[in-house]
Amino acid sequence: MAEVRLTGVTRKFGDDYGLNDVTMTVPDGSFVVLLGPTGAGKTTTLRMVSGLDLPDTGSVFIGGRDMAGLTPAQRDVAMVFQQYSLYPHLTVRENLAFPLRSPILRTPAAEIARKVAEVAETLQISHKLDNKATALSGGEMQRVSIGRALVRRPAVYLMDEPLSSLDAKLRSDLRVELKGIQANSGATLLYVTHDQIEAMTMATHVGVLDKGRLVQFGTPRDLYENPVSVYAASRLGQPRINVLPADVFAGAPQGASTIGLRPEQIHQGEGEDATVRRVERLGDQTRLHLAFRNHEIITVTDAHTALRDGDTVKIRPTAAFYFDAAGQRIA
CATH class of the missing domain: 3.40.50.300 (P-loop containing nucleotide triphosphate hydrolases)
Structure with a gap:
């Protein structure tokens, strides 16, 4: 070769x-x-x-x-x-x-x-x-x-x-x-x-x-x-990465325009309230479609979750990616 x-x-x-x-x-x-x-x-x-x-x-x-x-x-x-x-x-x-x-x-x-x-x-x-x-x-x-x-x-x-x-x-x-x-x-x-x-x-x-x-x-x-x-x-990534305004959560670094959150970078159980819009059960995992401050977020949770449409769940970002106005990563 x-x-x-x-x-x-x-x-x-x-x-x-x-x-x-x-x-x-x-x-x-x-x-x-x-x-x-x-x-x-x-x-x-x-x-x-x-x-x-x-x-x-x-x-x-x-x-x-x-x-x-x-x-x-x-x-x-x-x-x-x-x-x-x-x-x-x-x-x-x-x-x-x-x-x-x-x-x-x-x-x-x-x-x-x-x-x-x-x-x-x-x-x-x-x-x-x-x-x-x-x-x-x-x-x-x-x-x-x-x-x-x-x-x-x-x-x-x-x-x-x-x-x-x-x-x-x-x-x-x-x-x-x-x-x-x-x-x-x-x-x-x-x-x-x-x-x-x-x-x-x-x-x-x-x-x-x-x-x-x-x-x-x-x-x-x-x-x-x-x-x-x-x-x-x-x-890369399924579901696709969530891209939101950087100030939707507190703690964005200087110069950040957007925050990128993969489904596993959204911690559940503490933080701020989001509303469950849809529960998508895929067998080995369950996807949650959430409404958070007029934005839609997709994350994953336990396959056997008891959450239903209309429920409230607390979320916060963890190890998030931040990007500037041109879409480039901020270290």
Whole structure:
């Protein structure tokens, strides 16, 4: 596998930035997830690494080698697109085997058969190997698309929201499988998603992008516990962080404009009165939707709480985040 390094990468589309001076290192053998809304620059980053697009300025290195002038085929990367990229006239088996039949790889027939069988079993499509791609459901087609990348051993895997079209159970299963495959193989994997659960459960590192800029890069725990801004804090966490005027509670530091409170940063049982607007029971936990001084707050409580709509509960912040008027974290 290989380290991926971007240094000062900028890509413009007309007057808009796809990427704006992005410098980032994807460590060898890591599972890096890029997070951000549509237009943040996630897919553009993948296209820079793959060579499908070229930076206006800056450089991309894979395994310490400058990729300038190299085509996608010369970069030794495997990419999974959000939309299926299958040959409709071929069977699932033939689609999976196709990358291995490249004259560059020259994979023996027995090795092709073994790798196709392994990947098909992992992705739960062994019973579909002799079906044409056109006879598959959308979720099955996406699994084959993922499989086409997994049968190879490239320097880097690039995946653009590969689980977005799958049902909830299969998406959960494949999160575990993909993480296991990456961990066991030592693969370097750069993965794009808007799903924070995928980021929290799969990533060794997370890169938060906003309008083409890299806002924060670190482990999921780093980003969750030490966000550099309101924007970064809002990318991870379910329920989302509560952002309120800083003076809604006493004790805000000088220069603070807003206070950020994750559900677990709201202590219950003492403090000031809040009214329960809704009790949301999820089995393993219960979410409380509270009204506090004309603001809505979401927190979590014991799964078997006796609280009901209209009850009063006392709350106070603990270990809160404070942000200035520009949304940047105040230490």
